[in-house]
Amino acid sequence: MLDIGLIRKDPEGVRARLATRGATATEGLVQVLQADEERRKLVGEVEKLKSERNTISKEIGGKKAQGESVDDLMAGMKEKSDRIAALDRQVAEVEVQQEGLLLSIPNLPWEECPKGTSPTDNPVVSKWGEPKKFDFKAKDHVALGEALGILDFTASAKISGSGFSVYKGAGARLERALINWMLNLHSGEHGYTEVSPPFLVREASMVGTGQLPKFRDDMYAVEGGELFLVPTAEVPVTNLHREEILTEADLPKRYVAYTPCFRKEAGSAGKETRGLARMHQFDKVELVCIEHPDRSMKALEELCGHAEAVLQKLGLHYRKIELCAGDLGFGAARCYDLEVWAPGMGQFLEVSSCSNFRDFQARRMGLRFKGADGKNRPCHTLNGSGTALARLFIALVETYQTKDGKVEIPETLWALLGTKTIG
RNA sequence: GGACAGGUGCCGGAGUGGUCUAUCGGGCUCGCCUGGAAAGCGUGUGUUGGGUAAAACCAACCGAGGGUUCGAAUCCCUCCCUGUCCGCCA
Secondary structure, eight states: OOOHHHHHHOHHHHHHHHHTTOGGGGTTHHHHHHHHHHHHHHHHHHHHHHHHHHHHHHHHHHHHHTTOOOHHHHTTHHHHHHHHHHHHHHHHHHHHHHHHHHHTSOOOOOTTOOOOSSGGGOOEEEEESOOOOOSSOOOOHHHHHHHHTSBOHHHHHHHHOTTOOOBOTHHHHHHHHHHHHHHHHHHHTSOOEEEOOOSEEEHHHHHHHTOTTTTGGGSOBOTTSSEEEOSSTHHHHHGGGTTOEEEGGGOOEEEEEEEEEEOOOTTOTTSSOSTTSSOSEEEEEEEEEEEOGGGHHHHHHHHHHHHHHHHHHTTOOEEEEEOOGGGOOTTOSEEEEEEEEETTTTEEEEEEEEEEEETHHHHHHTOEEEOTTSOEEEOEEEEEEEEETTHHHHHHHHHTBOTTSOEEOOGGGHHHHTOSEEO
16 A cells, blocks of 8 residues: 555656556546545544534533533534534545555555566566476476376366366375475574464455455455455465564564465466466465565565575576566565476476565555654565475476486485485 | 353553543653662653644544444444353364
């Protein structure tokens, strides 16, 4: 959520920065300013009346206590109260309107965000490793996995339909080993506190991180309740400190959490849907950081480095790209994507998205810290996948496949997996 | 799911219609005192919105939302949460 004070103070500056996201990003700006002006006018009016009412009510109390007549004071009080009630209703109405508009306006891109309007404008920041070369025709993970009996798409389709997966045997164990290994890495070596959060969250939490109200169609809602299945651990974990005022000494807060992620993926049918690449349910280990505004850009580099460490330790070729303003997610001010090379599919797959939201989410969830000057300011929040499973699984089995259809597992996972080779 | 008891400030804990400007105690801040500390004394101590150059000042907030009233922490309704017991259950 943008700061209404900033919009009021510099509407043209805000408009110009939002416009770098694309033409539709500035929708609602005019209306939100109108609502703000209307709201302040009404509030001024009603508070003056309330002040008068408070004064007279006290006088009535005092006179009654001394047995004096209060008839003259009572005259007109009912009308005043009715007028206040009517104005209060108007204020509430305008507030709801203003809040709704503010919640639907995306974040301001970082001042130095790459310009651009589509994914093709995203600059490649760096590459790590080399694409794996084979002296045979590399299979994709679907062919490999089904032949090895570690993936069963027939079963998952039967149980739940398309967009779901069944891992079996060494496949299931590999999934679990990867989750454990990543949690151990981030909590043990990168200084994150491990959290195991709820997988169902209330609407307010989804509003806090920005999924709602705008992206309701992408979320799974529990029938009859107001709970939603988490689309990412970012939601429950960032909301750990919702409506809190932290001290500067509390910052940074770093959390790592494993959760399954549930996404409807509405409108993405047919794109990248082969095998495990796009699921309605997938596992993910997520990194979350709550930081001081002065340090959040540095924290983004660190957090992204922690995600990169996963790919490096597994010896997987990947590239790091920075999203241009036009490709930035709704709440992000700056974002890096990590894309791992899947040699069987012959393409890069996004396994991590590391974003700095600055104060956008913090404003929505009332997450503040008390500064040295005693003033409360919104914290900055960041998160990044560290990393997403399914696609990591794809890259791993496709990269380490052998000519005879086996998979040779990197040494880092041997102990947790209990074997060096699958097949 | 059922019954009962609760939810007040940083913490404990009063307050059942009117100077509540939320008693009191503890904690913490700053100051005095002291060689230094403790004790003691004094002082201050929330959030949000409006307002202002900044203040002053004003309004709202006693779990949340409605209602009654000139006036609500207090009375009424709905909901949420916590505790205890019962039921159910991994």
